[in-house]
Structures are given as C-alpha cells and as structure tokens.
Amino acid sequence: MKNLYRPIESVIEDIKQETPNINTYRFRPKEPVTFAAGQFVELTVPGVGEAPFTPSSNPNVTDTMEITIMEVGSVTEALAKMKVGDTVGIRGPYGHGYNLTDFEGKEILIIGGGVGLAPLRSLILALFDDIDRYKKISIRYGARTPEDIVYKDLLPEWEKMKNTEVQQTIDEPHPDWRGTVGVVTVLLDDLPLVTTVDVDVPFHAETAIACVCGPPIMLKFVNVGLLQKGFKPENIYHSMERNMSCGLGKCGHCMLGEYYICKDGPVLTAAQIEKFGDPF
Amino acid sequence: MKEVFIGRENLQRLIGRWAKDYRVYVPVTFDIMNNEATPDYELVAGEVPEKLHLEGAALAHTAKSFIFYSREVVAKYPSSDPEADVEAPPTVIVGPRACDVRGLAKFDKVYWSTVHFTEEYDDPFIIEKRKNTYIVSLDCTAAKETCFCTMVGGEPYPKEGFDLNLAPIDSGFVLTIGSEKGEKLVAGSDDLVSELQSTHGQERERSRNSVTEAVNRQNADFRVEGSFDRYDLEGSPESWAYVTQNCVGCGACNRVCPTCTCFLLVDQRAKGGYERTRNWDTCLSLGYARTGGGGNSRPELLQRLDNRLRCKFEYSRDRYGLVTCTGCGRCIDACMGKIDMREAIKHVVTEKAKA
Structure with a gap:
C-alpha cells in the first residue's frame, strides 16, 4: 500500500526575503505535487520535523511551489537556516480548496493579516487567471508595521489588475507610512451596515464572498464585522489552520469538535463553525 | 456462528499449535511490586504458560496496542519507494474483552475507510496489522469495580468483531467461531473440540447474566437521564x-x-x-x-x-x-x-x- 507519511524530496530553488522574519521559498518537488487554492501541504525539514503550510504560489503552476513562511517555531527556524540547493520534503496536498465555481459572477473580498496574506496569494493568483469570471476582487491587507508587509513589490502590481482594488493598513502610526492606520477591521469601514442592492456601494453583502486569513484574534473580529455588514455566514471563508501533524484526519491535533481541520478544512465557512461559539 | 466445546487442557494444546505458526499473546498475571496480581499479556516463547488467566475482567493493556504501536517508524527518508514498509507478522491475541473488541471498531473507522465506509485515508500500518491480527476474545467472568460497559451500550461478552470467542464454563469453554480467520485458527483441530451440549450453553447464559447484573448493580449510582x-x-x-x-x-x-x-x-x-x-x-x-x-x-x-x-x-x-x-x-x-x-x-x- 502507498505510504501516506513519506515526504517527497524537494529542492529549494529560490529564497526571497519578504520581511526580517518572513521568506518566500520556491521548491521543486521531484514528483509533482499539484494543489488547489486553499489546500495545504506538510513541509519536512529533514531530521527536524514537519509543519503544515498553504502554498502561496499559483495553483496552475505545477512544477514548482512557493510558500511564504514566517520564523515562529522549530521547523521554520531550521528552514530559515537552509540555502538554495538544499533539500526538504513535501507531502500533500491535503484538505479542501476554495470552491471557485461558487465564486463566479460575485464580488470577492479578500482579507489578510500579517503573514496571513501568504495563503491567500495562491487564491488571488488563481482568481487572476480567470479574472473575467469574477465581478470584483478587493484585497484588504493589514500588517503591524510597514516593515512587516509581505509582497511589497507585488501589491502595486495586483492593484493594476482589472476589477481589482488593494487597500492596506498598518496597526500603529509610522513615519514612513502615509496610508490607513488601524487593525485590519478598519478596512471594513467603507462597507455599508445594511444589505442593499444599490449599485454604488462597494459590496453587495448578500451575495459577496469573503476569504479571510490571519491571526485568530483577527479572524474573530473580522467575522463579527462581516456578519454585521450583512455577509452570509456560508459566504465567509476562514482559514482555520491548526497544528496539523498528519494532515490525514487521524492524528487529532487539529480537531475542532467532530471536524478535522486538515480534512474538512483548512478553509471552513462561518456557517460551519458558528455552533462552536468562538472557535478562533 | 458455529459453536463448539473445548476443554481447558485442549485449549492449552490449541494455543500451542498456534504458537508454531503465529506470534501468540496470552493472558497471565504479573506480580508487580508485591501488589495484587495484575493481569496482562505475555508473548508465548516456547511452551504455553501453564497458568493462563482466562477469567475476571479486562487486562491492563488494550487490544489497540497490537495494531497501533506506542511508537513506530512510518517513513524513512529520503526514499523513492512510495510503498509502505510494514512489519505485520501474523499474531494471535488471546484475551481481549468485549470492551477491547468494540474499541477496535474506532480504529477501523479512522484508519481503514475502504472496508468500513468512512471517507478517511487508508493507513497501511494499521490495516496490515489489523489483517494479520487474530482476535481470540474472552467473556468476562467478573466485573472489576470500574467496569461500566453496560452503561454505554455494551455487554461483558463480545457479540461481534472477534475471530474466536471463549466463554469460560466449569468444565472448559464455549468456543464461538466468529469469522473466516477464526475458522482458520481451528482448522485441523477437530481432535481438540467436541459438540456443544445444551447444558454448556445454559451455563454460559447464567454466567453472562450474572456478570451483566453485577456491572449494572455497581453502576446504579452513576445513572444519568437520557441515552x-x-x-x-x-x-x-x-x-x-x-x-x-x-x-x-x-x-x-x-x-x-x-x-x-x-x-x-x-x-x-x-x-x-x-x-x-x-x-x-x-x-x-x-x-x-x-x-x-x-x-x-x-x-x-x-x-x-x-x-x-x-x-x-x-x-x-x-x-x-x-x-x-x-x-x-x-x-x-x-x-x-x-x-x-x-x-x-x-x-x-x-x-x-x-x-
């Protein structure tokens, strides 16, 4: 039988520094690892261990995979010491991706906090590949300081895409920053509180899709904000990633009630998790 | 399910026959730190231990330990072999109780979806061991004070999920064959078993009822509303x-x-x-x-x-x-x-x- 636990050797082809503690790595797996936007993989640093990550590259590019990773624990710290040409392991993909056919003809609000924009990038790039199918793409991104912003060079490019807008904020005022200040929920302020079909408003909350990824506290407040604005719980997608060890719906680490986040998620709608009260 | 009678000495012989072809674990009691004897499994190496502990309630270890090791190598890397390297020698476990056998159902659901109709990934390490493990379960003949199987829909004797089941009665055991794997274990050993007498069945029912009542009785104070x-x-x-x-x-x-x-x-x-x-x-x-x-x-x-x-x-x-x-x-x-x-x-x- 096929061994589910075997990592596929993958060579680090490129490392790009995004912030002082976040890098984007490009990997070339020896066997193709294809994924859909929203799915995740288990990345092995040989001898150190595995950790789950959602790729941040375009899912339509299948021979390589990019992942934007912050140094936060043993695996990511060991990875940060590795160099171009070194070998890691990848297995997956696991979980469900976003159901992009559901997104067609709709306005799509993408809300990221900190390194939480990284998994959303693969979604954004997948949407860009079929941009005419979607009514509008609004990317709203919050970072702690200007220095902590990931994809500094890409954000202006994204803004140039058809039917696409990008809004940014940082948590605290900073001498180098001219834009919006405040946690990412301030970027919801332009959304009207009541649902409406008026064409002038930025979003039609009744039909719009929201995809959210960031720290738990951010998910919690963005969720409340979006529901207040009239978004439907079944249209709000949260990245609920936890410390998936196996990715196979077995080890139990990511369990949320009867859900295995790794298998039933990692993206779950607000409707799926509302029974847990505050699961973030 | 086919049922036969087997005497104590003949059971000893039957286990001895298994030990030639299989790894066999049997229940014995261990004297740990001069405490009261703790019943647990022992690997048969050579002779079958003379004093098997084929009575009382569940042993210290659960049956899961034989298919889900406390620590096990599941992958070696870098490796280009996509197949799992599983070591699963044919193993007979004598002594799991109804609560253990029911417990294995969870492993089947989580790890063996194609057979047990879930939508989970199939795990080669559990599946190979499960296939090669023969469950020879045992009726409980007494309840330990913490037993409460009857409160959660169980009985102190297995009804399904075993390959062979042994129900102790005075003169020996009622041996129930519960699966094809069970058939395999008794094939060629007709000399050791005999036809079941109606008194054997009656004796087993009396024992089963009495243990069930004992479990019910000791849990009367723990009853809660609702199923x-x-x-x-x-x-x-x-x-x-x-x-x-x-x-x-x-x-x-x-x-x-x-x-x-x-x-x-x-x-x-x-x-x-x-x-x-x-x-x-x-x-x-x-x-x-x-x-x-x-x-x-x-x-x-x-x-x-x-x-x-x-x-x-x-x-x-x-x-x-x-x-x-x-x-x-x-x-x-x-x-x-x-x-x-x-x-x-x-x-x-x-x-x-x-x-």
Missing part, C-alpha cells in the same frame, strides 16, 4: 472546572483507552538519512493543540479534559456514528487524581439540567 448516545456534554466552564480539579494532565487515560487513536509524528536522524516515527499522543498535554507562534485553542486543562470526554461521546458519534467510550474503566484505574469518568459525565449532565 448514552445522546449525551449533550456542552457543560458550563464551572462544571468542567469541578471535574478537572484533580487532573494533572498526565495523559494516562489516553494511553490505556481502547479508542484513543491520536498520535504525533516525530522525525529524527537514522542510519542512511532520517526516519519518521508515529507516537501515541495525549490531548491533555498543553502542547497538543499549540501552534507555531504560541497560539493554542485549548490552553486550559479543563478545556482539554472537556475535549477528551466529548470526543468519546459526541465528536466520534457525529463523525463516525460511534460512541467511543466502551466502558472498560481503564481510565479510572489509571488516573492518579482518581477522576471517575462516570462521575464526571453525571456531574456535567446534572449541572446542565439544573441550569
């Missing part, structure tokens, strides 16, 4: 804090539980590269749900014990259609804080009813 498969344990933090007050989070309950399936993958250096080991894990440890960066969805011990008990009664039921507490009572036996699962459930349900 065990409909428990709603979403209790107040106060009620869970009360239940958790003597918990130290050691995870002994996870390790002795016949249905705790959780594990952690740990990588390390090994000859020729690296190896990935799968290790039993405990959902009661602080680090269990901790993520990189320090986030933790269950930072409080009371949340973790809440999660453990609700996993048994609610989450497994909702996911696999299976309440996964089998009432073996081992978690109560193993708990150094003397937390009694039955009291915990009763407390949470009762407090909830009051609110």
Whole structure:
C-alpha cells in the first residue's frame, strides 16, 4: 500500500526575503505535487520535523511551489537556516480548496493579516487567471508595521489588475507610512451596515464572498464585522489552520469538535463553525 | 456462528499449535511490586504458560496496542519507494474483552475507510496489522469495580468483531467461531473440540447474566437521564472546572483507552538519512493543540479534559456514528487524581439540567 507519511524530496530553488522574519521559498518537488487554492501541504525539514503550510504560489503552476513562511517555531527556524540547493520534503496536498465555481459572477473580498496574506496569494493568483469570471476582487491587507508587509513589490502590481482594488493598513502610526492606520477591521469601514442592492456601494453583502486569513484574534473580529455588514455566514471563508501533524484526519491535533481541520478544512465557512461559539 | 466445546487442557494444546505458526499473546498475571496480581499479556516463547488467566475482567493493556504501536517508524527518508514498509507478522491475541473488541471498531473507522465506509485515508500500518491480527476474545467472568460497559451500550461478552470467542464454563469453554480467520485458527483441530451440549450453553447464559447484573448493580449510582448516545456534554466552564480539579494532565487515560487513536509524528536522524516515527499522543498535554507562534485553542486543562470526554461521546458519534467510550474503566484505574469518568459525565449532565 502507498505510504501516506513519506515526504517527497524537494529542492529549494529560490529564497526571497519578504520581511526580517518572513521568506518566500520556491521548491521543486521531484514528483509533482499539484494543489488547489486553499489546500495545504506538510513541509519536512529533514531530521527536524514537519509543519503544515498553504502554498502561496499559483495553483496552475505545477512544477514548482512557493510558500511564504514566517520564523515562529522549530521547523521554520531550521528552514530559515537552509540555502538554495538544499533539500526538504513535501507531502500533500491535503484538505479542501476554495470552491471557485461558487465564486463566479460575485464580488470577492479578500482579507489578510500579517503573514496571513501568504495563503491567500495562491487564491488571488488563481482568481487572476480567470479574472473575467469574477465581478470584483478587493484585497484588504493589514500588517503591524510597514516593515512587516509581505509582497511589497507585488501589491502595486495586483492593484493594476482589472476589477481589482488593494487597500492596506498598518496597526500603529509610522513615519514612513502615509496610508490607513488601524487593525485590519478598519478596512471594513467603507462597507455599508445594511444589505442593499444599490449599485454604488462597494459590496453587495448578500451575495459577496469573503476569504479571510490571519491571526485568530483577527479572524474573530473580522467575522463579527462581516456578519454585521450583512455577509452570509456560508459566504465567509476562514482559514482555520491548526497544528496539523498528519494532515490525514487521524492524528487529532487539529480537531475542532467532530471536524478535522486538515480534512474538512483548512478553509471552513462561518456557517460551519458558528455552533462552536468562538472557535478562533 | 458455529459453536463448539473445548476443554481447558485442549485449549492449552490449541494455543500451542498456534504458537508454531503465529506470534501468540496470552493472558497471565504479573506480580508487580508485591501488589495484587495484575493481569496482562505475555508473548508465548516456547511452551504455553501453564497458568493462563482466562477469567475476571479486562487486562491492563488494550487490544489497540497490537495494531497501533506506542511508537513506530512510518517513513524513512529520503526514499523513492512510495510503498509502505510494514512489519505485520501474523499474531494471535488471546484475551481481549468485549470492551477491547468494540474499541477496535474506532480504529477501523479512522484508519481503514475502504472496508468500513468512512471517507478517511487508508493507513497501511494499521490495516496490515489489523489483517494479520487474530482476535481470540474472552467473556468476562467478573466485573472489576470500574467496569461500566453496560452503561454505554455494551455487554461483558463480545457479540461481534472477534475471530474466536471463549466463554469460560466449569468444565472448559464455549468456543464461538466468529469469522473466516477464526475458522482458520481451528482448522485441523477437530481432535481438540467436541459438540456443544445444551447444558454448556445454559451455563454460559447464567454466567453472562450474572456478570451483566453485577456491572449494572455497581453502576446504579452513576445513572444519568437520557441515552448514552445522546449525551449533550456542552457543560458550563464551572462544571468542567469541578471535574478537572484533580487532573494533572498526565495523559494516562489516553494511553490505556481502547479508542484513543491520536498520535504525533516525530522525525529524527537514522542510519542512511532520517526516519519518521508515529507516537501515541495525549490531548491533555498543553502542547497538543499549540501552534507555531504560541497560539493554542485549548490552553486550559479543563478545556482539554472537556475535549477528551466529548470526543468519546459526541465528536466520534457525529463523525463516525460511534460512541467511543466502551466502558472498560481503564481510565479510572489509571488516573492518579482518581477522576471517575462516570462521575464526571453525571456531574456535567446534572449541572446542565439544573441550569
């Protein structure tokens, strides 16, 4: 039988520094690892261990995979010491991706906090590949300081895409920053509180899709904000990633009630998790 | 199911025959630290031990230990072999009780979807061992004081899920053949068994009824309103804090539980590269749900014990259609804080009813 636990050797082809503690790595797996936007993989640093990550590259590019990773624990710290040409392991993909056919003809609000924009990038790039199918793409991104912003060079490019807008904020005022200040929920302020079909408003909350990824506290407040604005719980997608060890719906680490986040998620709608009260 | 009679000495001989072709584990008693004798499994090496412990209640170890090792290498890397390298020698286990056999159903659901109709991934390490493990279960002839199988839909004797079952009666055992694998174990041993007499069956029924009554009797004080498969344990933090007050989070309950399936993958250096080991894990440890960066969805011990008990009664039921507490009572036996699962459930349900 096929061994589910075997990592596929993958060579680090490129490392790009995004912030002082976040890098984007490009990997070339020896066997193709294809994924859909929203799915995740288990990345092995040989001898150190595995950790789950959602790729941040375009899912339509299948021979390589990019992942934007912050140094936060043993695996990511060991990875940060590795160099171009070194070998890691990848297995997956696991979980469900976003159901992009559901997104067609709709306005799509993408809300990221900190390194939480990284998994959303693969979604954004997948949407860009079929941009005419979607009514509008609004990317709203919050970072702690200007220095902590990931994809500094890409954000202006994204803004140039058809039917696409990008809004940014940082948590605290900073001498180098001219834009919006405040946690990412301030970027919801332009959304009207009541649902409406008026064409002038930025979003039609009744039909719009929201995809959210960031720290738990951010998910919690963005969720409340979006529901207040009239978004439907079944249209709000949260990245609920936890410390998936196996990715196979077995080890139990990511369990949320009867859900295995790794298998039933990692993206779950607000409707799926509302029974847990505050699961973030 | 076909049933025959086998005498004690002939059973000894039958086990001896198995030992030629299989790894065979039998129940014996161990004298640990001059305490009262602890019944547990022993590997038959050479002669079958003269004094088998084919009576009483469940043994210290659960049957899961034979298909889900406490630590096991599941991958070696770098490797280009996509096939799993599983070591699963044919093994006969004599002595699992009904609570163990029911516990294996959880493993089947979680790890062996193609046969057990779930939508989970098939795990070669569990499946190969499950295929090559022969369960020779045993009726309980007495209840230990922590047994409560009848409170959670069980009986102190297996009804299904075994290959062979032994029901002790005065003159020997009623041997029930429960599967093709069971047929294989008795094939060619007609000389050791004889036709079942009606008195044998009657004697077994008397024993079964008397143990069932004993389990019911000793649990009378723990009864709660409502059926065990409909428990709603979403209790107040106060009620869970009360239940958790003597918990130290050691995870002994996870390790002795016949249905705790959780594990952690740990990588390390090994000859020729690296190896990935799968290790039993405990959902009661602080680090269990901790993520990189320090986030933790269950930072409080009371949340973790809440999660453990609700996993048994609610989450497994909702996911696999299976309440996964089998009432073996081992978690109560193993708990150094003397937390009694039955009291915990009763407390949470009762407090909830009051609110």
